[in-house]
Amino acid sequence: MIISVMVTGSPVSQQSAQTALSFCQAALTAGHQIYRVFFYEDAVQLGSALNVAPQDERNLNAAWSEFVKQYELDAVICVASALKRGILDDGEASRYQKPAANLAEGFDISGLGQWVDACLNSDRVVSFGA
Amino acid sequence: MIISVMVTGSPVSQQSAQTALSFCQAALTAGHQIYRVFFYEDAVQLGSALNVAPQDERNLNAAWSEFVKQYELDAVICVASALKRGILDDGEASRYQKPAANLAEGFDISGLGQWVDACLNSDRVVSFGA
Amino acid sequence: MKTLTFLSRHAPFGTSNAKACLDMVLASAVFEQQVNYIFMDEGVWQLVRGHEPAGIHAKNTMAALQALELYGVENIFALEESLTERNLSLAHLQIPVRLCTRAEMSSLIQTSDVVTAL
Amino acid sequence: MKTLTFLSRHAPFGTSNAKACLDMVLASAVFEQQVNYIFMDEGVWQLVRGHEPAGIHAKNTMAALQALELYGVENIFALEESLTERNLSLAHLQIPVRLCTRAEMSSLIQTSDVVTAL
Amino acid sequence: MSTLHIVSSSPFDSNAFSSALKTASQGDAILLIENGVYAAVDALQIDNLMSGAMPDVTHYVLTEDVDARALPRLRNNIAKVDYAGFVALVCQHHNSVSWN
Amino acid sequence: MSTLHIVSSSPFDSNAFSSALKTASQGDAILLIENGVYAAVDALQIDNLMSGAMPDVTHYVLTEDVDARALPRLRNNIAKVDYAGFVALVCQHHNSVSWN
Numbered sequence: 001m002i003i004s005v006m007v008t009g010s011p012v013s014q015q016s017a018q019t020a021l022s023f024c025q026a027a028l029t030a031g032h033q034i035y036r037v038f039f040y041e042d043a044v045q046l047g048s049a050l051n052v053a054p055q056d057e058r059n060l061n062a063a064w065s066e067f068v069k070q071y072e073l074d075a076v077i078c079v080a081s082a083l084k085r086g087i088l089d090d091g092e093a094s095r096y097q098k099p100a101a102n103l104a105e106g107f108d109i110s111g112l113g114q115w116v117d118a119c120l121n122s123d124r125v126v127s128f129g130a
Numbered sequence: 131m132i133i134s135v136m137v138t139g140s141p142v143s144q145q146s147a148q149t150a151l152s153f154c155q156a157a158l159t160a161g162h163q164i165y166r167v168f169f170y171e172d173a174v175q176l177g178s179a180l181n182v183a184p185q186d187e188r189n190l191n192a193a194w195s196e197f198v199k200q201y202e203l204d205a206v207i208c209v210a211s212a213l214k215r216g217i218l219d220d221g222e223a224s225r226y227q228k229p230a231a232n233l234a235e236g237f238d239i240s241g242l243g244q245w246v247d248a249c250l251n252s253d254r255v256v257s258f259g260a
Numbered sequence: 261m262k263t264l265t266f267l268s269r270h271a272p273f274g275t276s277n278a279k280a281c282l283d284m285v286l287a288s289a290v291f292e293q294q295v296n297y298i299f300m301d302e303g304v305w306q307l308v309r310g311h312e313p314a315g316i317h318a319k320n321t322m323a324a325l326q327a328l329e330l331y332g333v334e335n336i337f338a339l340e341e342s343l344t345e346r347n348l349s350l351a352h353l354q355i356p357v358r359l360c361t362r363a364e365m366s367s368l369i370q371t372s373d374v375v376t377a378l
Numbered sequence: 379m380k381t382l383t384f385l386s387r388h389a390p391f392g393t394s395n396a397k398a399c400l401d402m403v404l405a406s407a408v409f410e411q412q413v414n415y416i417f418m419d420e421g422v423w424q425l426v427r428g429h430e431p432a433g434i435h436a437k438n439t440m441a442a443l444q445a446l447e448l449y450g451v452e453n454i455f456a457l458e459e460s461l462t463e464r465n466l467s468l469a470h471l472q473i474p475v476r477l478c479t480r481a482e483m484s485s486l487i488q489t490s491d492v493v494t495a496l
Numbered sequence: 497m498s499t500l501h502i503v504s505s506s507p508f509d510s511n512a513f514s515s516a517l518k519t520a521s522q523g524d525a526i527l528l529i530e531n532g533v534y535a536a537v538d539a540l541q542i543d544n545l546m547s548g549a550m551p552d553v554t555h556y557v558l559t560e561d562v563d564a565r566a567l568p569r570l571r572n573n574i575a576k577v578d579y580a581g582f583v584a585l586v587c588q589h590h591n592s593v594s595w596n
Numbered sequence: 597m598s599t600l601h602i603v604s605s606s607p608f609d610s611n612a613f614s615s616a617l618k619t620a621s622q623g624d625a626i627l628l629i630e631n632g633v634y635a636a637v638d639a640l641q642i643d644n645l646m647s648g649a650m651p652d653v654t655h656y657v658l659t660e661d662v663d664a665r666a667l668p669r670l671r672n673n674i675a676k677v678d679y680a681g682f683v684a685l686v687c688q689h690h691n692s693v694s695w696n
Binding site: 390393419429430436463470 | 604605606608609630631634637638639640641659660661663664665666667668669
């Protein structure tokens with residue numbers, strides 16, 4: 001089946017981004033296809049390349065970034081959510097005259113329409129987090 | 131009185147950082163002294179200099195940054211919370227070999243001990259958000 | 261055309277859930293899909309007339325809710341038992357909504373292609 | 379010396395509240411203050427023996443809880459009615475805690491200099 | 497020695513208000529802010545929570561949060577305070593607990 | 597046509613499980629994950645919620661989340677699934693609702 005996944009919870013203070021990653025890995029293992037992963041609201045912080053995890057804890061940002069790169073997944077960070085939270089790619093950083101960009105590899109910043117498009121083109125859709 | 135304030139909620143997805151700012155402004159207006167404001171957990175995102183607010187919405191990061199600069203307040207971002215969420219000053223960015231720092235003006239990054247110290251040196255302590 | 265149903269379950273202002281749901285509804289409307297927008301649980305507080313959020317520096321989203329019809333979002337519901345639990349009636353609400361029972365809501369959910377609760 | 383009381387009201391793993399509260403307790407202990415650590419409401423789930431969070435890639439914080447005494451944190455309480463509501467008893471718990479009634483907890487709160495609920 | 501209990505979550509979907517209510521001692525105060533102000537509405541579910549509440553605990557609600565949400569009707573015996581009143585309540589009580 | 601209701605918040609401090617329970621139709625399934633697994637424990641408060649529940653709705657719980665939290669005793673008639681089972685449940689149902 002073709003599956004799309006939305007994540008909305010904060011990756012550090014809520015479990016949902018971890019649950020979503022395990023779900024996506026299990027979906028691929030079962031032979032399903034992931035059409036798109038969409039990060040909305042606090043979940044856009046998963047796209048930060050600046051985070052540093054404690055040595056004895058999993059770096060969930062890095063795990064997600066590696067996962068989407070390995071399987072060449074379409075991983076979209078909602079632009080409206082990202083701007084409000086200071087997650088920027090080079091284009092947005094330059095547009096808003098900010099001193100740096102911080103988007104990790106593997107993610108694209110785009111609009112909510114990408115999520116609606118995913119809903120229209122997937123057999124199943126699952127949301128994680130609040 | 132000498133008052134310290136802790137903020138823990140996400141500045142974008144929860145109201146608590148807004149409430150805390152209004153509370154601090156009212157405390158100063160009433161003639162009280164603010165010993166320290168401590169940002170913990172998701173509230174450390176208030177220290178990001180990269181955020182961009184929609185034109186018709188208040189930029190709460192900028193409002194807090196201006197407030198602490200105007201009154202020369204001691205505004206501390208918890209280092210453990212900040213590293214996990216990718217909020218870095220120049221020192222942390224260089225220590226962890228990250229390509230950029232993103233801490234806004236007016237904030238310092240330091241440890242939880244700064245909050246305990248605030249508890250010991252304040253007449254009143256109030257927490258906002260969770 | 262697909263049927264996209266949104267369950268808005270959270271109060272306005274305290275968290276960003278209400279606004280996040282509204283933005284999704286508006287984005288879906290642009291794609292000219294069949295959209296159901298259901299206010300339930302704490303979400304029904306979003307509909308109460310007279311919001312004045314200037315004192316908490318928040319944006320009043322009532323104008324956007326009122327403009328939904330212009331965007332082609334016409335199926336706007338409020339779960340009747342959620343209103344009743346909160347001692348609210350249609351007279352308290354600023355925008356016209358259809359009341360629905362729990363069974364009607366369950367049926368809307370079951371016949372949707374995608375359901376998003378925010 | 380001040381009395382700092384911490385109310386840990388949230389379950390482990392689902393959110394970071396439990397860990398955030400524990401870190402604060404440890405930081406307070408370093409300052410050699412009088413610390414009360416009270417588990418109540420959903421927080422009592424943190425004490426249940428046998429956590430195996432490897433499957434959700436989370437860290438087991440039980441060792442840190444067990445080490446609290448070494449840090450001088452000796453006043454660890456669980457609210458009795460929170461355990462009862464969840465069908466839990468002392469036998470389910472991994473670390474030794476003192477049971478307290480609601481009235482005893484209220485009294486601990488009133489005689490504290492600072493109370494932090496997380 | 498009395499405590500100010502600050503409640504910021506709605507009683508319709510969180511146990512914060514209920515827990516504060518059961519914990520408050522005589523002479524304490526409860527201040528409802530943010531989504532906590534929904535605990536000030538006149539509704540059966542709130543009455544039920546209040547029925548076992550300690551007497552002699554004063555309830556306050558933050559005006560700015562009530563106005564933002566346009567609460568239709570408040571239950572009896574709730575005093576409104578603005579942010580200046582919030583600060584005054586913090587100073588009048590020995591300590592505070594924030595229930596989220 | 598049936599729906600998978602995914603509940604991720606604890607019934608002891610959120611209305612998510614209660615709301616899912618009241619919304620689920622015959623033939624639907626409820627999957628408890630994250631803090632939602634506390635709705636699987638054998639306790640009076642959960643029994644009370646369940647008493648008005650629709651029959652013929654299957655309840656599942658995510659094994660990894662149960663193990664992490666070491667739930668002492670589950671109520672009857674709950675099936676355990678792992679992440680592979682979670683994916684299978686999503687595919688078996690026409691759509692899903694995530695209750696947080």
